[in-house]
Amino acid sequence: MDMRRPIIAGNWKMNKTVSEAVDLVRQSKVLVADIRDIDIVVAPTFTALHAVSREIKGSNIELAAQDVFWETSGAYTGEISPLMLKDAGCRYVIIGHSERRQYFGETNESVHKKIKASLAVGLHPILCVGEALEERETGKTFDVVKIQVFQCLEGFSREEMDKITIAYEPIWAIGTGKTATPLQAEEVHAFIREQLGSITHRQVSEAMRIQYGGSVNPDNIGDLMAEPNIDGALVGGASLTADSFSRIVKFRKK
Ligand code: PEP
Numbered sequence: 001m002d003m004r005r006p007i008i009a010g011n012w013k014m015n016k017t018v019s020e021a022v023d024l025v026r027q028s029k030v031l032v033a034d035i036r037d038i039d040i041v042v043a044p045t046f047t048a049l050h051a052v053s054r055e056i057k058g059s060n061i062e063l064a065a066q067d068v069f070w071e072t073s074g075a076y077t078g079e080i081s082p083l084m085l086k087d088a089g090c091r092y093v094i095i096g097h098s099e100r101r102q103y104f105g106e107t108n109e110s111v112h113k114k115i116k117a118s119l120a121v122g123l124h125p126i127l128c129v130g131e132a133l134e135e136r137e138t139g140k141t142f143d144v145v146k147i148q149v150f151q152c153l154e155g156f157s158r159e160e161m162d163k164i165t166i167a168y169e170p171i172w173a174i175g176t177g178k179t180a181t182p183l184q185a186e187e188v189h190a191f192i193r194e195q196l197g198s199i200t201h202r203q204v205s206e207a208m209r210i211q212y213g214g215s216v217n218p219d220n221i222g223d224l225m226a227e228p229n230i231d232g233a234l235v236g237g238a239s240l241t242a243d244s245f246s247r248i249v250k251f252r253k254k
Contacts, residue, residue, distance in 0.1 A: 004209050006225065007165060007232035008249050009041035009064060009126065010239025011094060011213075021048035022055050024242055029059045031246035036060065039232070040249055041092055042239070046080055053089025064092035064126065067100055070110075070117035082121040093118050094234070096128045096152060098171045108151035115152065119160050126165045126234065127152055128213070129192070133172035141170075142191055149195045161200045166192055166210045167234040173214025175236055182223045182230070185212045189229035218247035225251055 016024060021044045032040055043064035044052045053063050065088075069079035085093055095118065096111035115125045129148040131141045145168070153161070168188050173180050180188075189210045196205035212224050213234030224230050238244040 003207055004231045005037070005039055007039040007041065007209050007211060009043060009092070009094075009167075009211065009232070009234050010245050011043045011064075011066060011097070011234055011236050012045065012239060013066070013099070013236060014045060015240055016044060016048060018048045018051050021045070022051050024240070025052050025055050025061065027242035028245055029056060029061055031242055032060065032249045035249055038249060043092070043094055046088075049085070049088040049090060062091045063089050064094055065090050066094050066097065068093045068095065068114050068118055068123075070113040072117075082118045082123055085118075086121050086123060090123060092124045092126055092165075094126045094128065094167070096148075098128060098130055098169060098174060102171075108148055111152045112154060115156070115164065119156075119163060124163045124165065126167050126211070128167045128169050128234070130167075130169040130171055130174075130214075136170065136172060141188060145188060145192060146195055149192060150199065153196075153199060156200070158201055158204050161196075161204050161208065164208065165232075166196075166208065167213045168192060168210060169213035169234060175215070177215050179215040179217075179220050179224075180212070182227050185224060186227035186229055189227065193229055216248060218244055218251070221248045221251040 041062045041064050043066050065085045072081050095114045100106040118125050129145050131144040135144050209231040211232040211234045212230050216233040216235045217238045
C-alpha cells in the first residue's frame with residue numbers, strides 16, 4: 001500500500017461561479033498547505049478552471065476538469081478538448097462520472113475515446129466506475145464493474161495505464177449520504193485491482209490508485225482509507241466547503 005500515494009479529489013459538479021470557486025480554493029489552500037504526502041485535486045466547472053489554476057499556482061493543490069471531448073478541435077459546438085484543458089492548467093480529468101452516464105449518454109465506448117485523447121496530451125484521467133442500486137441488489141456489482149473496467153481500458157499500454165486513476169463510485173452512494181461500508185468498498189476495490197492485473201502488468205495494477213467515491217465526509221474518510229485497496233477519495237458534496245474538504249484531506253490528523 002505504501003507504494004501508492006493517496007489522492008483526494010473534490011468534484012465540485014455544477015456549483016460555484018468563478019469568484020466563488022476562487023474563494024473556495026483560496027481558503028482550502030491555506031488549510032491544506034502543510035500536507036505533503038497526499039495528492040490534492042479540485043475539479044471546478046469549465047468556466048472556473050483558468051482562474052482556479054492561477055490561484056493554486058505554487059501550492060500543493062492540482063487541477064482537474066469534470067469531463068472532456070475526444071477531438072482536438074473543430075466543429076463540435078459546446079465541447080472542450082484535452083489540449084484546452086491542459087492549456088487551462090489541468091493535470092487531471094474526471095471521465096465517465098455516473099452523472100454523465102446517467103444524464104448525458106456517456107458510454108464505455110465514449111469513455112474509452114476520452115481517456116485515449118486525454119492521455120495523448122499528457123492529462124491524467126480519473127475513470128469512474130460503479131453499479132446502480134438495482135444492480136447491487138440483484139448481485140450484479142462485480143459483472144457491471146468488470147465490464148466497465150474492461151471496456152473503458154481496453155488496449156492501453158503499460159505507460160498509459162500508469163497515468164490512470166480509477167474512482168469506484170457506487171451510484172447508490174453518490175449524493176445520498178449513504179456511504180458504502182469500508183468492507184463493501186474494499187471488496188470491490190480489491191476486485192477491480194484483480195481485473196486490472198489481468199489487463200495490464202501486475203506491477204502496474206499494483207501501483208494504480210483506486211479512489212472511493214460516494215458520500216465521503218470528514219467522519220468516514222479515516223475508516224475508508226484504512227482499507228488496503230482504497231487509495232483515496234473522490235468527494236462531491238463535502239468538497240464544497242474549505243472546512244470539510246480540508247478535514248477530509250487531513251484525515252490522518254484527526
Ligand atoms: C461524486 O460526485 O463523485 C460524489 C461521490 O459525490 P458525493 O460525495 O456528494 O456523494
